[in-house]
Amino acid sequence: MAAVVRLADVEVGTELPVQSSTVTRADLVRYAGASGDFNVIHWNERVATEVGLPGVIAHGMLTAGLAARAVTAWAGDPGALVEYSVRFSRPVVVPDDALGAEVVVAGRVAALLDDDRVRVDLTVTSGGEKVLSLARAVVQL
Amino acid sequence: MALDAGLVGRSYPPSAVYEVGREKIAEFATALGDPDPVYRDPVAARAAGHPDVIAPPTFAIVLSLGAGEVVLDDPDVSIDYSRVVHGEQKFVHHRPIRAGDRLVATASIEAVRTVASNDMLTTRVDLATEDGEPVCRTSAMLVARGGA
Numbered sequence: 001m002a003a004v005v006r007l008a009d010v011e012v013g014t015e016l017p018v019q020s021s022t023v024t025r026a027d028l029v030r031y032a033g034a035s036g037d038f039n040v041i042h043w044n045e046r047v048a049t050e051v052g053l054p055g056v057i058a059h060g061m062l063t064a065g066l067a068a069r070a071v072t073a074w075a076g077d078p079g080a081l082v083e084y085s086v087r088f089s090r091p092v093v094v095p096d097d098a099l100g101a102e103v104v105v106a107g108r109v110a111a112l113l114d115d116d117r118v119r120v121d122l123t124v125t126s127g128g129e130k131v132l133s134l135a136r137a138v139v140q141l
Numbered sequence: 142m143a144l145d146a147g148l149v150g151r152s153y154p155p156s157a158v159y160e161v162g163r164e165k166i167a168e169f170a171t172a173l174g175d176p177d178p179v180y181r182d183p184v185a186a187r188a189a190g191h192p193d194v195i196a197p198p199t200f201a202i203v204l205s206l207g208a209g210e211v212v213l214d215d216p217d218v219s220i221d222y223s224r225v226v227h228g229e230q231k232f233v234h235h236r237p238i239r240a241g242d243r244l245v246a247t248a249s250i251e252a253v254r255t256v257a258s259n260d261m262l263t264t265r266v267d268l269a270t271e272d273g274e275p276v277c278r279t280s281a282m283l284v285a286r287g288g289a
Binding site: 021031033064066068079082 | 168173197202
């Protein structure tokens with residue numbers, strides 16, 4: 001297993017390609033089935049608003065999965081992502097329409113670590129607001 | 142109600158074996174909109190140095206979500222599940238999860254904290270093969286928002 005990006009090609013400040021994804025209600029249903037997370041706040045507007053949410057929200061791990069995809073696509077091998085951590089700071093509200101919500105992932109190499117590893121810090125937003133904080137990936141190059 | 146700090150370190154019996162299938166990995170990758178062939182094509186996965194198709198880095202949530210329920214079901218863990226939100230999540234991969242893996246999940250309580258009236262419970266789930274090879278460690282921090 002080997003990343004396509006080589007250590008010699010990166011330095012602190014190297015930016016990952018920005019990734020933009022659309023999340024619709026259909027995507028939430030698909031992720032619920034794939035992950036086994038059937039929490040009703042991810043598909044039922046009535047329940048979501050009853051518990052004080054603005055509406056149906058995306059699974060935090062769907063957003064985190066999209067953000068990880070930006071890292072693995074850059075690294076060239078998903079096996080190179082050895083550590084990944086996120087804090088869910090704000091829900092991604094997914095409207096009941098064909099457009100859905102947009103999730104934008106930007107990332108930059110924040111530190112060079114021992115053993116040919118680098119830390120990538122991610123900025124993940126929806127509608128201009130940060131939805132993940134302290135989103136960090138350690139990539140083995 | 143505040144969580145008892147004495148819960149930290151409590152561990153639970155290992156889960157039944159979960160056999161990782163190629164189709165489940167492909168389904169999960171599709172749900173993330175990820176077209177990477179190493180999630181679907183054994184030939185592409187082998188060309189990348191893996192014995193079989195590997196799973197996306199966040200696939201471990203499929204196992205850890207189920208394995209973590211044993212903590213929420215513990216009568217000593219007085220957390221109001223109806224008020225719970227997912228606060229933080231971490232994965233440490235010893236190697237990628239791959240098709241054919243027969244994994245056992247072991248849950249334990251890593252931390253408890255109460256800030257203002259919010260209870261925070263961090264559950265760790267260790268994934269290993271049934272032969273004992275460590276594969277992945279996950280930590281999930283749940284927040285139970287304090288009631289009025």
